[in-house]
Amino acid sequence: MVSQDTRTGYFNALVSGYFKPAADGRMLYFPWGIFGKGYVVPSQQEYDRLHSQLKIYQCTSLIVIVALAATQSILSCFIVALVLVAGYSVWAAYRKRGFAPSDERMSWGENMATQAQLYGVRGLWILEIIALVFVASGLLMLAIDPGQWLMALFSIGFFGACAVVFARVLRMRRQNA
Numbered sequence: 001m002v003s004q005d006t007r008t009g010y011f012n013a014l015v016s017g018y019f020k021p022a023a024d025g026r027m028l029y030f031p032w033g034i035f036g037k038g039y040v041v042p043s044q045q046e047y048d049r050l051h052s053q054l055k056i057y058q059c060t061s062l063i064v065i066v067a068l069a070a071t072q073s074i075l076s077c078f079i080v081a082l083v084l085v086a087g088y089s090v091w092a093a094y095r096k097r098g099f100a101p102s103d104e105r106m107s108w109g110e111n112m113a114t115q116a117q118l119y120g121v122r123g124l125w126i127l128e129i130i131a132l133v134f135v136a137s138g139l140l141m142l143a144i145d146p147g148q149w150l151m152a153l154f155s156i157g158f159f160g161a162c163a164v165v166f167a168r169v170l171r172m173r174r175q176n177a
């Protein structure tokens with residue numbers, strides 16, 4: 001049996017969105033989060049290895065995308081993001097081989113509740129502020145340099161969505177406190 005993970009930190013909390021404890025105590029792996037079915041992780045050692053690999057993927061992907069966003073065009077970021085998702089798709093299909101499929105699904109509410117439990121309040125506030133700064137930067141970019149409208153709208157849309165999610169997780173933490 002695999003127990004619910006209680007590791008803390010941004011990437012640990014982010015990776016926790018791939019997992020959910022089953023009713024019988026086993027840990028389920030959801031390669032596509034709320035958008036796909038789950039698979040039973042056969043052991044604690046396998047869970048630890050999978051969790052670590054997903055954390056490395058998340059960290060590396062974030063660094064690559066942020067570095068490209070700072071130095072390249074939005075098209076370059078989009079192409080690299082597609083390559084990263086394609087690579088993850090192949091890896092996840094390979095990685096879940098031998099895992100028994102589960103009939104359980106992960107709901108948006110369950111995923112958000114897990115995130116609310118694992119993220120620290122201070123970290124969530126920092127993420128909320130950063131997201132709002134990027135929204136404001138997108139609005140400023142739109143006003144000052146309308147030629148960069150695509151990047152500005154991407155910043156407003158993406159980080160606006162992030163701000164909404166962080167605010168919801170903060171509210172969930174407050175309600176559960």
